[in-house]
Amino acid sequence: MSSDPHLPAFIQSLPKTETHLHIEGALPWELLHQLEPARFPEPPESWADDFRFRSFAHFEDELLKMGLVWFTSPERYHEAAKLIFQRHVEQNVKYVETSFASGVVQFGGVNGEAIAEAIQAAAPEGLTVRVFMGIHRNGYTERSRAFLDRCMEWKYLDGIDLHGPEVLPLEDWTPRLWRRMVEGGKRVKAHAGEFGGAENVRQAIDQLGVRRVQHGVRAIEDPDLVRRLADEGVILDICPISNVKLGVVKSFAEHPLRKFLDAGVVCTVSTDDPVSFGNTLTGEYQLLAEEMGFTRLQLAEVARNGFLATARDAGVGEEYIRELDRIIAGEKARY
Secondary structure (H helix, E strand, C coil): CCCCCCHHHHHHHCCEEEEEEECHHHCCHHHHHHHCCCCCCCCCHHHCCCCCCCCHHHHHHHHHHHHHHHCCCHHHHHHHHHHHHHHHHHCCEEEEEEEEEHHHHHCCCCCHHHHHHHHHHCCCCCCEEEEEEEEECCCCCCCCHHHHHHHHHCCCCCEEEEECCCCCCCCCHHHHHHHHHHHCCCEECEEECCCCCHHHHHHHHHHHCCCEEEECHHHHHCHHHHHHHHHHCCEEEECHHHHHHCCCCCCHHHCCHHHHHHCCCEEEECCECHHHHCCCHHHHHHHHHHHHCCCHHHHHHHHHHHHHHHHHHHCCCHHHHHHHHHHHHHHHHCC
């Protein structure tokens, strides 16, 4: 438990990235409350520190009850994104990767290309935003095939991400679509190793060719895979508060983030779904110090990982890497 009274100011001073953020799960609560105050009078119970979801299905059901009420048009995505990104700026975040759900296109009839453009247009000056479309493991259907086959042509879409319950098998269309996206110059990610085991992380790397795994914490169960992640530079975009509230790990003390970093695996830290967890990015960093024993030096190194591994690939971040290097050097000089 950290007793550093200056820790919040130090965390605020760090230029940061947010690389694992679901836009529907980041819905600002006040927008939902203003839209339907009688239905949503108070923030959800899941914001409490000791709250734990019963299952992924419980979490998904609660999230959909909120997100589907608001996200019904590109204009609604733009309005929410403007507020979301402004709060990133307030936390000294310089680079964001966010995904929207293909299900909103498939079942809600909202134009996916327009969603991507609306989110991109909400980015304020000084904040670089990359937009991904999250596709469920069983999301390639008669209703979605046409727009999924065309999405690599969308100007404002930076890439795709694999979403959905990991109990569902990887279907034959998935490697083909991921390969086509890469060939078309887009980026690819995959959720794996959260509720599914280490074998799902290996599958995402081998069959989908990803080098960005969302969560991936269950990879810790396979030492050979951990070594491979480090050797091949595969990045884990980890969300500690999400992992604990969803029961992926039992407690912050048992979270494998430190073990990954000690093994040389590049890890970033993000919030995942703030409207469900009641978290912020600065709160995630605070928790690393207070519950997981991270020093100020280690917090700066985690922040640097985000720019080194993700923002640099997007053509930004060099000045922030240099700034973090100065902070890291200063922290080392203290000891």
